[in-house]
Amino acid sequence: MKSLHILLMFCAVTIFSACKNENKEKENPKTNIAMNADFNRTLENYYEKGLELNPINATFAGDARYNNRFPNFLSDEYIAEQKSFYKNFREEALKYEDSTLSGTEKMSREVLIWECNINLEALEFKNHLYFPIDQMWSINLLMGQLASGKSAQPFKTFEDYRNWLERLDGFVVWLKSAEKRMKEGMAEGYVLPKSLIVKIVPQLKPMTETDLDRNLFFSPIKNLPDNLSEEDKQKITQEYSEMVSEKIIPTYESLYTFMSGDYMKAGRTTSGIEDTPQGDDYYKHQIKLYTTTEMTPDEIHKLGLSEVARISSEMEKVKNQIGFKGDLKEFFEFVRTNKELMPYNEPQQILDHFAQIHETMKPQLKVLFDHMPKTPFEVRQTEKFREKSASAEYNPGSLDGTRPGIFYVPIPDANEYNNYSDESLFLHEAIPGHHYQISLTQENDELPMFRKTLFYSGYGEGWALYCESLGKELGLYTDPYQYFGMLGAEMHRAVRLVVDTGIHSKGWTREDAIQYCLENESEPEAGIISEIERYMANPGQALSYKIGQLKILELRHKAEKVLGDKFKIAEFHNQILETGCIPLQLLEKKIDSWIASQK
Known part of the structure; x- marks a missing residue:
């Protein structure tokens, strides 16, 4: 956490810059208006040409113009087209100076440059070509x-x-x-x-x-x-x-x-990406892509070990509260196999359970959030053809709100479905997690279109994991098993920091990673195996949750400490959500500026 001294220095710089920009606009307002119009056309063109480049994205955004197209993403011609696209728009964005742009436009410029750079870096590797499936x-x-x-x-x-x-x-x-x-x-x-x-x-x-x-x-x-x-x-x-x-x-x-x-x-x-050509460099790129930070594999591995130790201590408290006499590993097995936590016969009963979770927390949602999405929301069972390998997930609604946001729940066997982590799961994947974060972004008319459909995992998954920590404030986690489920879910993300870096930078085998998870978290073995194989297939993605969550928690604690009685949780959440998905470095810069303005 930055010191108050540094924060106030930042505040001074921010105010000085704002004054300079305001004076320049007064000196030549017509020029600035013209520049803003040009810049916003650049953002619009980036979005529109991006939909042409990837028409699947257009379909999921509810834009039907390209529903008949499927380009060959693996062809040399398409790769060259991508490189040209990102290089050209990076050059365009660099033409505009901050003095010609509003606050929202400055953020859009920074996001656009970051987006172009990270995609151009990705295109220097061959993994997307040779691991297409x-x-x-x-x-x-x-x-x-x-x-x-x-x-x-x-x-x-x-x-x-x-x-x-x-x-x-x-x-x-x-x-x-x-x-x-x-x-x-x-x-x-x-x-x-x-x-x-x-x-x-x-x-x-x-x-x-x-x-x-x-x-x-x-x-x-x-x-x-x-x-x-x-x-x-x-x-x-x-x-x-x-x-x-x-x-x-x-x-x-x-x-x-x-x-x-x-x-x-x-x-x-072998299991890790380090065992392929350019594997080490590719993994560093993936870390930057998914965490939107410059953290190294070693730094993340050590952070993971620290978080695993902290959460284990909290789990011990819950185990003792319940009165279980064995050790923590035995308690994991007890929770995993406890038939009292598997009360269902039909998938619909499980879907109804999630609806009841939503009803329970509705009154407190109005306290923590004064902006709520208009986009409809549904809970559905995951389709059978992919259910056995799928995790619970959220699919965004369309930009026009006609297609709802959907929380998909895999239920291969309702009789074996354990509900001990359902409250934290709903907070993460559904409300207020991904549904609020994505829907409010899509509904924000102040954002250019390209930012309404961006998803940076460090921010998006970090926000969703942060939302799991809001359970008690939302009237949930009154059952110690559900609170343990939240700790289990957080441990799951902390363990990821250890096993993902272990697999891809420290020579761990698939079996090493599975064993570490079995010893430190309460997930069933079949689920752990599926998760480890997920990390093997997409290096670095699993790191984004905990890195993002810790950053948002750090920013909240900073705001609470500096603002004291002036701190309003709903306004803090507005500040986090109103920008849409942005790299964590830009989010921290924004929140620091907001804290300074409140002082």
């Missing part, structure tokens, strides 16, 4: 969601159905390129660990199902809208039959044969 994060899984007909891709009109067919043509090209790129990667030393490949192969197999009624990509035909004529229905059905039978199935069959055969044989026995 994994068991959790890759775009083929997202396309499966869209194919279900129950996600962001609309299936309401004849044109909607045609759009999806055209998009699938592009997706087939991408699938073939993915196989080609992985073969190239094998030759250059880029290949996934075998322990991940064995999880991918079963995900590919259902897509080769020749019975169309059982093939996921034929799903939209099962729900043809009534407004289509019989002629159109017959035509669309025929076209989908041909697409799935003649293109989707053969392409997936080829990919399945390759990944279950030659690629499986070539799979690495």
Whole structure:
């Protein structure tokens, strides 16, 4: 935490800069207005051209203009187009001086430059080319969601159905390129660990199902809208039959044969990214990407060990409160297997439980937040085709608010569903976590469009984990098991700091990481295995939660200490949320300025 002396120095600099800017605007207001208009056109162009570059993002934003497009993200031409895009907009942003911009515009300029730089850094590595498919994060899984007909891709009109067919043509090209790129990667030393490949192969197999009624990509035909004529229905059905039978199935069959055969044989026995070309440098880049900090793997590893020790101490207190006589590891097993915490027979009972959590905390939500999103919200069970490998997650609503934000809960077996961490899970993934953070950003008319759809994991996941700490203030965690669930969830994120850096920078094996988790957290072994494999597939992402949470907590404590009675929790939350997703360094700068202005 910075000292008050430094904070006041910052305040002085901020006020001086603001005065200078205000004087310049008075000297030549017409010039500034023109510059602002030019700058805002640059931001608008960045957003609009970005949607063209990645039309899947447009679909999830509720923009239907590019619903028929699926570019080959793996082609050399597309990579070159990306590089040109980010270089050009970085040059544009650098043309504008702070003296010509408002406070919001200055932040937008800094975010745009950061965004261009981090993407250009990423494009210097080959990992995105040679690891196009994994068991959790890759775009083929997202396309499966869209194919279900129950996600962001609309299936309401004849044109909607045609759009999806055209998009699938592009997706087939991408699938073939993915196989080609992985073969190239094998030759250059880029290949996934075998322990991940064995999880991918079963995900590919259902897509080769020749019975169309059982093939996921034929799903939209099962729900043809009534407004289509019989002629159109017959035509669309025929076209989908041909697409799935003649293109989707053969392409997936080829990919399945390759990944279950030659690629499986070539799979690495090591676990970390450091065992690939440029692995060390790539991991440092991933840390910067996901935490939006300059922290080193060693710094993060040590922080993780410290947090694990602190949270373990808190867990001991809960164990003693409940009256359990064994050690903490035995208590983990007791909680994991406690049938009293598994009271369900049907998935709907679990969804109803989350609805009740929401009802319980509604009165206190109005105290902690005076800005609430208008975007609707739903809780849904995760789709069956991906449920076994999926974690609970939040999918944002559309920018226009017509598609709700959705909290997806995987429930492979309702009878085995343990609810001890449901309160913290809801606070994180749903309300006030990702739903408030993302929806309020999308609804903020003061933000340029490109910032409404940005997601920096350090901020976004940091905010969501911070929200887990609000449970007692929201009337939750009255049950010691639910409070232990919150501690378990926080421990889960602290453990990530240790195992992610261990796997990718310290030579840890998959088994080393699994064992460390089993000894330090209460997650079931199957869940731990899935999590460790998730970290293996996307190095660095798991670090963002705890790094972001600790930064927001640090900023709250700083504001409480400096402002004293003037501190208002709802206003602090407004300050955190109103900017949307930004790098943590910029967030700290903003909150420091706000604290100074309140003094």
